[in-house]
Amino acid sequence: MTCIVCGGSQIAGLTGWHARCLGCRYESAALTPAINAPSAVPMDEAQREAALKALRVENFNTIVGYARQHVSASNPRLLDVGSAHGWFLEAARGQFDVLGVEPDAEVGGRAAARGLPVRSGYFPDAVGRDERFDAIVFNDVIEHIPDIHSALAACHAHLNDGGILILNLPNSRGFFYRVSKVLARIGWRGPFERMWQKDMPSPHVHYFDPRNLRELVLKQGFTMAKTAELPALRAEGLMERLRYVGKAAPVSLYLQYIVIRCAIPVLSIFPSDIIVSIFKKKAAS
Ligand SMILES: [Zn+2]
Known part of the structure; x- marks a missing residue:
């Protein structure tokens, strides 16, 4: 299998569905997304929201601050791809003219019912051909998209010149991910499968670190503006x-x-x- 970042050969990883590139350390998973399909692990959405909200909202406020530093347009327009519960839209709407796109009809519908501008569907199909933005954000979304090259090309096409692409995603150099790999090597696969969200409605298919992510995105007509870590706990x-x-x-x-x-x-x-x-x-x- 060819590495989507550097074009090198990927080798077998820690499980039958996991592969990694020795050249750039990109990792991939042959796990199939199934949004709107019944989940193998039923989720209590209300409980999940409470569990995630405090951490995410803090991180979203940090990201909105970064975004504002790198966008110079007046009344800038921001697109949140996979806007889920609408928390990022809420964090950003004081400083951006926001729009969300969400494929999960139920989750997106609930955010829209709270008065947030959310369109149902996938990016880029859910935005008009001529719609342009000053910022496009993916919060825990890009690692779920199998054809990431097309997604990045669509971002390039829908950004104004000088517009920014913000990718907030898991880090393969992160402490917990690396611990999960050690545990998987000694036979306890549960934490590793959880990091990849195996058997969840939308599992991860990519795992990047700041370096190979940069290598991937710079090939698609972007320059690097900033990279930072956000607290995972x-x-x-x-x-x-x-x-x-x-x-x-x-x-x-x-x-x-x-x-x-x-x-x-x-x-x-x-x-x-x-x-x-x-x-x-x-x-x-
Ligand atoms: Zn590679």
């Missing part, structure tokens, strides 16, 4: 996350909470599992 909302992830007994839950609370300052010395990279569209020459 915050004390706020930690208990809700633990409650959601494991169905542990209360004693075990509180023990886990104490251990992780104490570990947060230590973990901050390792690479985070979440990165955000911002790319600027090159002006047509």
Whole structure:
């Protein structure tokens, strides 16, 4: 199999569906997305929202700040691809004229019912041919898209000159991902499968690090504007996350909470599992 980043040969990874490139360290998974299909692991959406919200909203506020630094247009237009619950739209709408596109009809419908501008469907089909934006954002979305080259080309086509592409995604150099790989090597595959969201409605098909992501995107008519790590764990909302992830007994839950609370300052010395990279569209020459 050919690496989508550097064109080298990928070798077999840690499971039958996992492959990696020795040249650029890009990793891929032959897992099939199935949005709007019944999930193998039924999810309680309300519980999931509570578990994720505190961490994500903090990170979204950080990303909106970065976006504003790199966009010079007045009244800039922002497209959020895979806008889900609409939290990023809410974080950004004070500073951008926002639009969301969401393929999950139920999730997108609920955000639209709260008054957020969300179109149902996939990018780029859900935006008009001549629609242009000053910023296009993918929050935990690009790693789910099999044909990433076409998605990036569509971003290039729908950005104004000097517009920015913001990719917020998991980091293959991240501490938790690397621990999950060690565990998979010694036979415990659960955490590794969870990192790839195997058996979830929309599993991951790519795992990048800041370097190979940059290599991929720069080939498609962009320049690098910024790359940064975002916290993968915050004390706020930690208990809700633990409650959601494991169905542990209360004693075990509180023990886990104490251990992780104490570990947060230590973990901050390792690479985070979440990165955000911002790319600027090159002006047509
Ligand atoms: Zn490669």
